[in-house]
Amino acid sequence: AQSVTQLDSQVPVFEEAPVELRCNYSSSVSVYLFWYVQYPNQGLQLLLKYLSGSTLVESINGFEAEFNKSQTSFHLRKPSVHISDTAEYFCAVSSYNTDKLIFGTGTRLQVFP
Amino acid sequence: NAGVMQNPRHLVRRRGQEARLRCSPMKGHSHVYWYRQLPEEGLKFMVYLQKENIIDESGMPKERFSAEFPKEGPSILRIQQVVRGDSAAYFCASSPIPLTDTGELFFGEGSRLTVL
Numbered sequence: 624a625q626s627v628t629q630l631d632s633q634v635p636v637f638e639e640a641p642v643e644l645r646c647n648y649s650s651s652v653s654v655y656l657f658w659y660v661q662y663p664n665q666g667l668q669l670l671l672k673y674l675s676g677s678t679l680v681e682s683i684n685g686f687e688a689e690f691n692k693s694q695t696s697f698h699l700r701k702p703s704v705h706i707s708d709t710a711e712y713f714c715a716v717s718s719y720n721t722d723k724l725i726f727g728t729g730t731r732l733q734v735f736p
Numbered sequence: 737n738a739g740v741m742q743n744p745r746h747l748v749r750r751r752g753q754e755a756r757l758r759c760s761p762m763k764g765h766s767h768v769y770w771y772r773q774l775p776e777e778g779l780k781f782m783v784y785l786q787k788e789n790i791i792d793e794s795g796m797p798k799e800r801f802s803a804e805f806p807k808e809g810p811s812i813l814r815i816q817q818v819v820r821g822d823s824a825a826y827f828c829a830s831s832p833i834p835l836t837d838t839g840e841l842f843f844g845e846g847s848r849l850t851v852l
Binding site for chain 2: 629657659664665666667668669672713717721722723724725726727728729
């Protein structure tokens with residue numbers, strides 16, 4: 624069985640500061656990894672994903688995540704956050720032999736001016 | 737190109753009533769997933785359906801909950817005799833091919849059920 628752990632339930636940060644949202648996973652097989660973002664009262668939107676190949680993946684709005692197999696991690700980073708990045712961020716895992724996406728409990732990123 | 741459409745967006749029911757949540761997947765998507773998000777919690781998988789078939793319902797409560805995805809029309813998540821603990825946001829997601837091939841789901845904006 625697979626699982627995802629997001630240790631930080633809330634991350635407050637000032638605008639233009641760097642941020643890292645942590646994600647660790649557990650799986651006995653090769654994984655696909657995802658970060659989804661949820662703005663208030665909206666559904667989830669895919670931010671970025673790792674399926675295979677380069678371990679560093681980037682989104683169009685400046686976020687990046689690095690797949691680290693030895694540490695079973697997929698942390699999300701942004702060098703300089705904006706007020707508009709305030710949202711809930713969910714890490715998720717699946718694999719070639721599972722028919723569902725398993726989510727972490729989410730991290731609420733709050734960006735202050 | 738419309739995304740995943742869910743309705744109603746908000747639903748209020750009294751204890752003991754029935755709730756029906758509808759989901760129209762993206763055009764060309766035949767795989768539908770339902771997730772539940774309880775306050776201050778992540779998304780929990782409920783059920784995975786393809787047209788006319790339930791593929792995986794391992795996340796569905798054993799009683800009162802059912803789901804269908806008929807040949808024609810939207811997928812329906814039905815909750816009978818609702819209780820206060822059913823209050824949550826219910827999200828539908830779809831994909832054009834099995835999750836095992838790409839792992840990516842496209843989500844609707846959710847249906848928020850409040851049980852009084």
